[in-house]
Amino acid sequence: MYDFAYHKPSSLADAVKLLAEDPDAKPISGGMTLLPALKHRLNMPTALIDLSGIAELRGIKREGDAIVIGAMVKHFEVATDPQIMAAIPALARMAATIGDTQVRNRGTIGGSLANNDPAADYPAAALALGATLITDRRQIPADDFFVGMFTTAMEPGELLIGVSFPIPEKAGYAKLRNPASRYSMTGVFVAKGPKGVGVGVNGAASCAFRQKEMEAALAANWSPEAVANIRQPANDLNSDIHGSAEYRANLVTVMAKRAVADAG
Amino acid sequence: MPQVTLTVNGKSHTVEVEARTLLVEVLREKLRLTGTHVGCDTSQCGACVVQMGEDSVKSCTILAVQADGAQVTTIEGLAAADGTLHPMQEAFREYHALQCGFCTPGMVMSAIDLVKKHPQGLSEQEIREGLEGNICRCTGYHNIVKAIAAAADVMQGRTPELARAG
Ligand SMILES: Cc1cc2nc3c(=O)[nH]c(=O)nc-3n(C[C@H](O)[C@H](O)[C@H](O)COP(=O)(O)OP(=O)(O)OC[C@H]3O[C@@H](n4cnc5c(N)ncnc54)[C@H](O)[C@@H]3O)c2cc1C
Ligand code: FES
Ligand code: FES
Numbered sequence: 001m002y003d004f005a006y007h008k009p010s011s012l013a014d015a016v017k018l019l020a021e022d023p024d025a026k027p028i029s030g031g032m033t034l035l036p037a038l039k040h041r042l043n044m045p046t047a048l049i050d051l052s053g054i055a056e057l058r059g060i061k062r063e064g065d066a067i068v069i070g071a072m073v074k075h076f077e078v079a080t081d082p083q084i085m086a087a088i089p090a091l092a093r094m095a096a097t098i099g100d101t102q103v104r105n106r107g108t109i110g111g112s113l114a115n116n117d118p119a120a121d122y123p124a125a126a127l128a129l130g131a132t133l134i135t136d137r138r139q140i141p142a143d144d145f146f147v148g149m150f151t152t153a154m155e156p157g158e159l160l161i162g163v164s165f166p167i168p169e170k171a172g173y174a175k176l177r178n179p180a181s182r183y184s185m186t187g188v189f190v191a192k193g194p195k196g197v198g199v200g201v202n203g204a205a206s207c208a209f210r211q212k213e214m215e216a217a218l219a220a221n222w223s224p225e226a227v228a229n230i231r232q233p234a235n236d237l238n239s240d241i242h243g244s245a246e247y248r249a250n251l252v253t254v255m256a257k258r259a260v261a262d263a264g
Numbered sequence: 265m266p267q268v269t270l271t272v273n274g275k276s277h278t279v280e281v282e283a284r285t286l287l288v289e290v291l292r293e294k295l296r297l298t299g300t301h302v303g304c305d306t307s308q309c310g311a312c313v314v315q316m317g318e319d320s321v322k323s324c325t326i327l328a329v330q331a332d333g334a335q336v337t338t339i340e341g342l343a344a345a346d347g348t349l350h351p352m353q354e355a356f357r358e359y360h361a362l363q364c365g366f367c368t369p370g371m372v373m374s375a376i377d378l379v380k381k382h383p384q385g386l387s388e389q390e391i392r393e394g395l396e397g398n399i400c401r402c403t404g405y406h407n408i409v410k411a412i413a414a415a416a417d418v419m420q421g422r423t424p425e426l427a428r429a430g
Contacts, residue, residue, distance in 0.1 A: 006266060006283035006329045028330075035325045036306050038284075048283070050330060076319070100397025101374065102310065105319035106326070182396070 001038045005047035012056045016136050018049050019157040027051050029072055029111035032103050057161055068164045071110025090171035094121050110160045116152050119183040123208035124200035128189040132164045149206040168193030172263025174255045178242055186251035190259040204237050204248040214256055224257040268332040273341030281328045288312045288323035299339040299369045310398030313370040314338050320377035339369035352376050355415035363402035374398050379416045386416055
């Protein structure tokens with residue numbers, strides 16, 4: 001790791017200011033992704049801005065028909081929070097499958113969403129549930145937030161402060177884990193909610209995406225059979241030593257069926 | 265250089281570090297607590313697990329500066345002053361839950377956190393899933409799982425039958 005300066009601001013305003021003053025500074029939340037990247041010298045920030053001292057980024061609350069989760073909320077908290085377990089149990093169950101206990105004890109929902117790893121779990125849930133990403137300067141619908149591999153709509157220096165998930169009528173999630181890395185090979189999150197039916201897919205392509213053909217089929221008939229014959233085109237899917245694009249395309253259908261069954 | 269203050273195994277230490285210094289480097293190199301191991305250095309293997317505050321964490325993936333002010337317990341902090349082993353250590357010995365011993369400090373630290381977070385006791389499945397972040401190249405995990413089940417019974421005041429049955 002190259003050395004860097006370290007700051008731990010205690011307010012959001014101070015964090016935003018530090019990031020604005022130094023374009024080569026980077027925020028750090030759980031560090032579960034950033035520190036391994038720094039060890040590989042993939043990144044050379046001049047300073048790390050530790051977000052763990054900022055109260056505005058914590059907390060889980062119900063606001064009307066939505067659950068709002070602060071960016072610094074850890075995976076472990078999402079997995080075990082009574083409000084989330086009651087309102088969006090599929091999201092809590094998803095969080096319980098991220099990495100391992102120690103990763104869940106440090107890694108945060110904000111870090112995961114901001115990082116937008118193609119195989120990360122949460123982006124599929126954000127897309128399917130029609131979440132809104134809240135930053136220090138605006139609100140971004142999930143559909144516009146995840147723009148590509150490890151890329152989001154956020155500008156340099158922009159901080160994610162939380163995410164608002166509309167509470168669905170039902171939701172479910174299923175993924176096939178890579179047996180070695182345990183990251184999702186392909187995962188599908190389905191939700192039926194105030195904004196209609198959402199189907200979010202992770203792990204299969206360079207960025208999480210919505211499967212709209214499945215959404216239409218499930219809107220007409222909410223059952224695993226409704227998606228059983230829908231084939232995801234393999235053209236834009238990932239092909240690597242773990243599985244071909246065709247294999248992943250098939251997994252989209254299989255995981256979608258399981259996710260609907262999971263939602264009940 | 266940044267200064268950090270850590271309470272490690274009940275004793276307060278103030279050390280000078282670089283911002284990039286890892287918690288595990290402070291433990292091993294500055295405090296000479298070499299029971300905490302580094303297996304992978306990429307947050308995969310769990311050999312470096314320590315207790316920090318309420319949670320078990322991988323000390324290879326935390327900066328010392330992030331741990332400033334924290335209470336840390338390492339494998340060295342488990343046994344009583346007179347040498348009496350912690351029930352988890354005792355169970356690892358009793359059930360032969362180690363071969364080379366490299367993974368053992370991390371296993372024991374993860375296992376204690378796992379038991380604490382399941383006050384009603386745990387199933388074999390929950391123990392196996394709870395060890396997802398700890399890799400052992402020697403034992404095949406079987407005796408580790410038995411040891412944790414037995415230690416959980418002792419720590420939670422039940423008669424240790426579950427493990428012996430297996
Ligand atoms: C062994 C292992 C297994 C894992 N398995 C999984 C898995 O199965 N599924 C999964 O989804 N993830 C997995 N992860 C990743 C894990 O979920 C990370 O916690 C997460 O991707 C990043 O969150 P973090 O809080 O650690 O972020 P950090 O590592 O601190 O930051 C990640 C990136 O986001 C930026 N950032 C952080 N917070 C903000 C913010 N508030 N605003 C703007 N930018 C920000 C940082 O600058 C950095 O670029 C795994 C990680 C490990 C080490
Ligand atoms: S050395 Fe920390 S997880 Fe392997
Ligand atoms: S006992 Fe050798 S690695 Fe576990």
